[in-house]
Amino acid sequence: MATEQHVEEHRAPERGDPSGPTWWSHPDGAGARAAIFRCDDAASAASSDDGRIPSQRSRLGRLLRRRDQDGRRGSAAPPATPPRPPLRLRSARGLTMLMVVVVSASLLGAGFGVAVEGMVEGGRLNLREAPTSAADKESSHTAAVLQATLPGVVYLQVSAAGQSTSGTGVLLDANGNILTNNHVIAPDGHLGRVTVTFSTGQRHPAAIVGRDVGSDLAVLRVSGVSGLDPAVLGDSDDVQIGDPVMAIGAPYGLRGTVTSGIVSAVDRPIASGSLESSSGRSYLDAIQTDASINPGNSGGPLLDDSGAVIGINTAIRSSDPDSSDPFGSSATNGSIGLGFAIPIDQATAVAGQLIKAGKAAPPSIGVTLDREFQGGAKITSVQRAQPLRSGDIVTAADSVAVTDADDLIALVRGRKQGGETVLTVLRGGQSLPIAVKLVAAPADTSFTKA
Structure with a gap:
């Protein structure tokens, strides 16, 4: 307690006093700074000429000099009961030790990383760039594929019978022909007014060229639009189970959403809709995938790993056990990993008939x-x-x-x-x-x- 008092009672020198400390921003005040950093002042350590109580820095200075003298005489015996340093000084030392430990740990981690990435040659450490991993290469390839593919994907807003729905489409050619699902442009069998949004965000109305209920396919056309970048169409006959695939669409209106997975099955026969409904019944000889497909993905592309379109995403399996149409196009359930796409060979055959004649003969x-x-x-x-x-x-x-x-x-x-x-x-x-x-x-x- 007496030691602590001495630190508190030590008076900071007056402004202009040449013996005073020049640094005044210590959190414990100028007096504490003086007690810590001026403890080896021999003139102050001897005594106080004005009769004040000797400061703690004087006592600490004498202890340090006595220790140095003992060391010079070769004495190994430490003082019997060395005085404890002030609380503030101990705190400062503890903080310093903590900082040393943290910095040492950081340097150790950095040193380990350097040791992994570099070599010691002639006593000098030469750093080398870390090799690119296979995962990094795959990621870069996928990103490049998507950047090249996105301009060929469009997003559809449809107004029909007082309701608004959304879907996706694939740009077939530079003439503005767009392939999508029939159930996208004719929800519940009612033809709607279609607006196309391109990957640039620009919007344009589209006209209906033709549609086929049985295949659930339709073709739209935008006129007066230049600079179109059509999608690259692949060959669905080459698709095999296990092939990596990606789906692009606007699930729940979120345009440009990309999901990935594999081909789960080919030649999967699927029937959706009803002969008694206004929208009719559709039949798919489908590619099955576990890539997430949700409402709004309909009409969008299923891509292979090169970015070529191998299918048109059309239906998902509903998890609703009471659903009368588990593969219905109007299902509101989200993806459960069972999505179905029309093979692009079948889709383009129907699209060609629709562009030429406005109808298709299956x-x-x-x-x-x-x-x-x-x-x-x-x-x-x-x-x-x-x-x-x-x-x-x-x-x-x-x-x-x-x-x-x-x-x-x-x-x-x-x-x-x-x-x-x-x-x-x-x-x-x-x-x-x-x-x-x-x-x-x-x-x-x-x-x-x-």
């Missing part, structure tokens, strides 16, 4: 099917000269399993007109492979036909 095998039958697609009648018979049950198409009429219709729609598909047919208790030629069906035909 591929067909010229038969009518029993929609109620389960365990395959049961043929009820044959309209064209085909090696098929009424009563035949189709159980597979090109080795893809068929469980009902919807499956067969979807798989046939995914094939090319003029081509051929090999059906596995159950006839009279025997399983037979039968090659069937695909022809053009009448546009907007009854969807109980394949």
Whole structure:
């Protein structure tokens, strides 16, 4: 306590006193600064000429000189009970020690990093740039792909029947033709007024060129717009399960949203909508992906790792167990990792027909099917000269399993007109492979036909 008093009672020298400290911003005041930093002043350490109580700096100075003298005489014995330094001095020393520990730890970490990235040559440390990792290269590649692809993606705002909806589209060519989903431009079967927003943020009205309910595809066109940068279209026949993919769209109106995943399945037959609804029923021979697809992604591109469009994102599987249409285009549920895209080969074939004629004629095998039958697609009648018979049950198409009429219709729609598909047919208790030629069906035909 006496030591502490001495520190408090030490009076700071008057302004102008040459013996006073020149630094006056110490948090404990000028007196404390003098007690710490002027303790080796021999003149002050001897005594006080004005009769005041000797200051703590005088006592500390004598102790330091006595220790130096003992060291010079070779004495190793320390004072029996060395006086404790003032509390403020101990605090300062503790703070100094803490700072030393922190700085040492920092330097140790920095030194370790340097040791990893450099080499000691001739006593000198030469730093070298850290090698680029494979992950960094992949990230840079992905970013470059997206930067090149985004100008070919557009975002759609649709006003129809008093409601406003949003979707996405793919710019097909420099003429302003845009590919999207039919359910985007005709929500609930009602055609709407469409406004296109480009990647630059510029907006422009679009006209409807044509649409096809059965494939859930439509083509729009913007006129009087120059400098368009169309998307690069890929080949969906080359898509394999496990391929990395990215989806671009405007989920819930968030334009330019990018998600990634892999191809989960190909030739996935999906039927959405209802024959009784105003929007009709659509059939997809789909690419399945776990890349997140949400409402607003519809009509947008599914990209391969080179940035080429391999599919048009169209539907998601709803997690609602009570949903009458789990693959419905109007589902409000978010992604559960089950998204479906129309293969780009099928989509561009339909788009070409819509641009040329305003309507599309889907591929067909010229038969009518029993929609109620389960365990395959049961043929009820044959309209064209085909090696098929009424009563035949189709159980597979090109080795893809068929469980009902919807499956067969979807798989046939995914094939090319003029081509051929090999059906596995159950006839009279025997399983037979039968090659069937695909022809053009009448546009907007009854969807109980394949």
